[in-house]
Amino acid sequence: MACNCASHNHTEDTAQHHEHEQDHASARWKTYLPAALSLTMLVLGLLAEHVIKIDGFTSWVRFIYYAIAYLPVGWPVAVHGIKLAFAGDIFTEFTLMSLAGIGAFYIGEYPEGVAVMVFYTIGELFQDAAVNRAKKNIKSLLDIRPDKATVIRNNETLTVKPQDIQTGEILQVKPGEKVPLDGELLNSSAAFNTAALTGESLPRTIDAGQPVLAGMIVQDKLIQIRVTRLYEDSSLSRILDMVQRATSRKAKTENYIRTIARIYTPIVVFLALCILVLPYFFEASYHFNNWLYRSLVFLVVSCPCALVISVPLGYFGGIGAASQNGILFKGSNYMDILTRVNTLIFDKTGTLTKGVFKVNKTVDVSLPEREWLPLLLAVEAGSTHPVALAVADYAGRNTPHLQADHLEEIAGHGLKAQVEGKTVLAGNLKLMQQFDIALNANITAEADTLIAVAIDGKLAGYLTFADELKADSEATIKQLHALGIKTMMLSGDKQSVTDTIAKKLGVDKAYGDLLPQHKLQKVEEVKQNPTAIVAFAGDGINDAPVLALSDVGIAMGGLGSDAAIETADMVIQNDQPSRIIRAIRIGKATRRIVWQNITLAFGVKAIVMILGAGGLANLWEAVFADVGVALLAVLNAMRIQRMDFDRY
Known part of the structure; x- marks a missing residue:
């Protein structure tokens, strides 16, 4: 019956298409x-x-x-x-x-x-x-949303309209077909053509559990996707809406x-x-x-x-040329302003760096790792922050999974929760200082990004992390300087880490240890100069206020948060900082x-x-x-x- 219905629907669609033509x-x-x-x-x-x-x-x-x-x-x-x-x-x-x-x-x-x-x-x-x-x-260019989707219901494959599919349902997409809705990949891995979204001609390999976006084209195998967003909320629908409103x-x-x-x-x-x-x-x-x-x-x-x-x-x-290059302007006014920008401020993590952290080392202080790591994992379990994901990846499946209660987020510092009747703090050194946790000389001397873990008022141990620079970050800074644009980097990370990254890239000024409100203050200070025309590039939800304050807010759209993308004036779809240079050239x-x-x-x-x-x-x-x-x-x-x- 499903096949007959699909055939009938196809005939109807063809007739309607001819009538429309x-x-x-x-x-x-x-x-x-x-x-x-x-x-x-x-x-x-x-x-x-x-x-x-x-x-x-x-x-x-x-x-x-x-x-x-x-x-x-x-x-x-x-x-x-x-x-x-x-x-x-x-x-x-x-x-x-x-x-x-x-x-x-x-x-x-x-x-x-x-x-x-x-x-x-x-x-x-x-x-x-x-x-x-x-x-x-x-x-x-962007309205490439398929009219039909294949969904698995009651062990049957049915062809339905994407608008009729709910989150949590399983889609099946054949090689050469477009992904109709946003979801997460259930196969071990698959290759996708992402040109319509990012302007990138090279295929992209996505692994199990990673997000797959509507508009991507499957290249190598039959895949299954668990839907995470409704049709009207999909990345492609939002992109199309942005460009049409532009x-x-x-x-x-x-x-x-x-x-x-x-x-x-x-x-x-x-x-x-x-x-x-x-x-x-x-x-x-x-x-x-x-x-x-x-x-x-x-x-x-x-x-x-x-x-x-x-x-x-x-x-x-x-606007059309920018879209072909994976750059979405939300209005021609922003394209005009971008050509006159003389100061470009970057967030660090996820913008100039990949935002994919790996645990470098773990250090025991008052407890062995086997005791404090499960407690840390419980506190970080619900977080999608790159550092939290790195902790989960490091801990692996063999670490016991415990339940955290009374979870409390302390903005810019970390998390506090009750696990197995113990009070657990997980975050940066500012969090430890706020709760009067005694710190030793080794942890305060660490130059890398770290998460400290305190249990019942005592430092138990800590982990250090490494983040990689994006391949085109250094070239982007050089090209901005060649265009006469000053550069600045703002980060919530430690000043020592921020300085190291800034030195590698050649950024003019860099400020670390910043909370979201401090980032806002830094941008306000720059804007006090009446000749300053400021663009800010960021990807996190905490960047949304700064994106709104800037003359041009630039969201790194591939990995960026919804709040950042919605607040920004332009979106870089493939997360490459060098596309900002391309955007300036298109604007000029x-x-x-x-x-x-x-x-x-x-x-x-x-x-x-x-x-x-x-x-x-x-x-x-x-x-x-x-x-x-x-x-x-x-x-x-x-x-x-x-x-x-x-x-x-």
């Missing part, structure tokens, strides 16, 4: 039909006038013919302009184009009146297509251009009116139609649509293209507007100048998707 094709045809009809009539009319030279194609016949040709493209634009005018927005490109078209008809330049509206409409269609393509590229957060340049367009349009309308009226007072042989024609040329060229469309299109392209390339478009549009328009006012440019040239500039700006904006950012 037909609707889309029909809508697309209706969109392009008016411009095609008007353009065809315009070409036929010009042939009738200038090539075939039909005798009856004069006077009212000519007017009626071109009026019919004008209506398919002119009427929608005029109606839109009137609606906006009644809403209080009088000076729009729709108003400018309508005035230019009607004015051309008034002075008898019917073909030029039609041409103004036809080529304006064609330009708008090209721009809309480019914007839709950019949005579609962003969506299709297009609604405008960069300062984008908002600036839109503001300028609102001021610019009434100014050019006033100037066009001046071109029409002022010569009357200074020219003896003033000819109204001649100066009206010049003012119409001025109006057509002044249309700001090339600016209004190409600037956001440039940012759409930048995007900003460069945006300003190229602004310069191009204003430059060309200014030249043709002057020529038009002086009677040296006609409406045909004005139309091609306006539409041509718009199309060049669109093509330039789309170029960012194919750039090699390693060269910037």
